[in-house]
Amino acid sequence: MQSCYRQIQQALMLAEQRQGIEMLSEAFFGHFFATYPETREYFRDTDIRKFGPEKFRIVSSFLLDIVRHPDFAEVELTDEVRRHLAYGLKDKAYYFALIDALEQSVREALQQDWEGEMAESWHDVTLAMKGVIGQASAFV
Numbered sequence: 001m002q003s004c005y006r007q008i009q010q011a012l013m014l015a016e017q018r019q020g021i022e023m024l025s026e027a028f029f030g031h032f033f034a035t036y037p038e039t040r041e042y043f044r045d046t047d048i049r050k051f052g053p054e055k056f057r058i059v060s061s062f063l064l065d066i067v068r069h070p071d072f073a074e075v076e077l078t079d080e081v082r083r084h085l086a087y088g089l090k091d092k093a094y095y096f097a098l099i100d101a102l103e104q105s106v107r108e109a110l111q112q113d114w115e116g117e118m119a120e121s122w123h124d125v126t127l128a129m130k131g132v133i134g135q136a137s138a139f140v
Contacts, residue, residue: 003121004067005064007118007121011106011122014109014113022049024056024106025052025053025056025105026048026049027105027108028056028105029043031100031104031105035100042089059098063099063126066125066128067128073132082136090137092133095130095137103126106122
C-alpha cells in the first residue's frame with residue numbers, strides 16, 4: 001500500500017505543478033457538475049474559485065488517508081457523509097462522483113503520464129474510498 005500512497009501523492013503533486021490548483025479545482029468542479037448538475041444549487045452562495053482549491057485538497061487528503069491511515073479515514077469519511085446530510089446529500093452516488101471528478105481532473109492534467117502503476121493505484125484506492133462511503137451511506 002505504501003506504493004499506492006506514493007503513486008497518488010506523486011500524481012497530485014505533478015498535476016498541481018502542471019496546471020496549478022486553481023485550474024485543477026475548476027476542472028474538478030466542472031466534472032462534478034457535469035455529472036450532477038442539480039448539485040450546483042448547494043453551491044449557489046459559494047465562490048467556487050475560492051472554495052474549489054480547498055475542496056480539491058480535502059477530497060485529495062481523504063484519498064491519501066485511505067492508504068496511510070485507513071481507520072482514521074473511515075471515521076472521518078463517515079462523519080463527512082453524516083455532516084452532508086444537513087444539505088440533503090443522501091445518495092452515495094454524489095460522493096462517488098466527487099471521487100471520479102478528482103481522478104478525471106488529475107488524469108487529464110497528467111495525460112500520457114497516467115498509466116501503469118499510477119492508474120492501478122488510483123483505481124484501487126478510489127475503490128476502497130467508495131467502499132467506505134458506501135458503508136457510511138448505508139447507516140445514515
